[in-house]
Amino acid sequence: MRVRPLEQIEQLSGARYSGTVEPGTRVDVAFKVGGYVRELAQTKSVTGPRKIQEGDVVAKDDMLAVLRETDYQQKKLAAQASLAEAEAAQKQAQLDFDRTQKLTATGAIAKVELDAQSARLTTSRARVEGARAQVREAEISLADCTLKSPIDGVVLKRAVEVGTLVSPGTVAFTIADTKSVKVVFGAPDVLIDKLQTGGKLPVSFDAVPGQFFGTITRIAPSADPKSRVFDVEATIPNHDDRLKVGMIAKLVVPEGVLPPAALALPLTAVVRSPHDPRGYSAFVVEQVNGKDVAHLKDVKLGDVVGNAVLVTDGLREGERVVTMGATLLNDGEHVRVVPE
Structure with a gap:
């Protein structure tokens, strides 16, 4: 057995911590409408075109997946037909109002009939606006059948296949911007006062040679109830994509004072x-x-x-x-x- 005398320590200088690499930005991309997945984005590979998968790079507004549009196209056609009917009714109501207005001016009919025609005209105009809103809604739903990437990044996860039935809100892809990454580690409360947003921390990786320096960008306002440590994030530029999500990082905290004894x-x-x-x-x-x-x-x-x-x-x-x-x-x- 090996033993060591228990000693007091006064400094955390050089204390080492382990952290996990996370993307600078992570977005779960979900469908706004439901339906069957008709198509997935294609990308080139050494063996020819293939479906987009984890690790592929995407640009903002790139198509990721498309749902079967048939149902939404029918809804758009139905909305356009309703609009045409409402516009025809408005046109007829306008003609009736104009005719009644002339007759009322000559005293041929009572003013109450003009008021009735005016109400019908107002109602027909409201129905036209409602029908136009339905057309716009149908057009938006049809456009939402195409799922696009909201950012430039890399695909971390693909959760759908061609033929998958999805509901509104179903997460289909997870996209991450890894041009900068975050190293997240847990710090004890005695160290929090010594860490400040904007401070620098030396970071190293077993899988990547060389030393990096992370800038502290976030310190959790409360400790984890189980581990009793505060999450600290240090951001590192990653333009060459050497650092991968999930890597283990080693950080050296340069200073920090412990309680007496x-x-x-x-x-x-x-x-x-x-x-x-x-x-x-x-x-x-x-x-x-x-x-x-x-x-x-x-x-x-x-x-x-x-x-x-x-x-x-x-x-x-x-x-x-x-x-x-x-x-x-x-x-x-x-x-x-x-x-x-």
């Missing part, structure tokens, strides 16, 4: 408490009759700091904690300490 326990030393399924424990090595014995102690933990976690109760400074092999031990077991 903060004890840091390596994460490898933490085990589940046998007394509380939600609690945690650590093995402390003590000398008993000249031999090293591991004793299990329940501990209360605070925030995660890099590869360690703050201890708020249960351990004292200087106690030797087992940092390797803790999961293999039993309380009261004799151990042999391997020097580091």
Whole structure:
């Protein structure tokens, strides 16, 4: 077993965190109308044309998919027919009104008849406007059968096939703008005051050589209720598309002050408490009759700091904690300490 004396730490200088790469902008593209998917966008490949798929680059207003338009074309024709009927009725109402107005001027008929014809004319005009609105609505629905990309980006997900029946609001594609990406990581509350929007953080990736610098663009206003850390976003330019969505990033936080007398326990030393399924424990090595014995102690933990976690109760400074092999031990077991 390997052990390490529990020590106080005063700085988070150089603390390392892991984050996940997310696109600068992510858009779920959904249909506004329902129907059967008639066509998917085609793109060129080494084997010839193929359907658009994950990883393909699209431009703003590029066609992504088309629904079967037959039903919406019929609705447009019906709306146009209703408009024509309403316009004819308005024309007749206008003629009747003009004729009645002349007769009323000569005293041939009562004014009440003119009022009635005026009401009919107003009603016919309203029906024409309503019919025109129905035509415009039908034209919009017909245009909405074609799904277009709202941004320049890359396809992250395609959720439909030709023949798929979709309803209004069905997400068909997820498009992301990866010209800039965000690295999102969780920071403890003791570090939040030291991070500011616009600050720079060094970022590295195992999959991509070189070092990058991210600009802090967002700090969550509240902590996650389960992990008790604040989400922090650092934006990195990605014009050459070297950084891919989902990559793991390593960040080095340059500064941050811990509370007084903060004890840091390596994460490898933490085990589940046998007394509380939600609690945690650590093995402390003590000398008993000249031999090293591991004793299990329940501990209360605070925030995660890099590869360690703050201890708020249960351990004292200087106690030797087992940092390797803790999961293999039993309380009261004799151990042999391997020097580091």
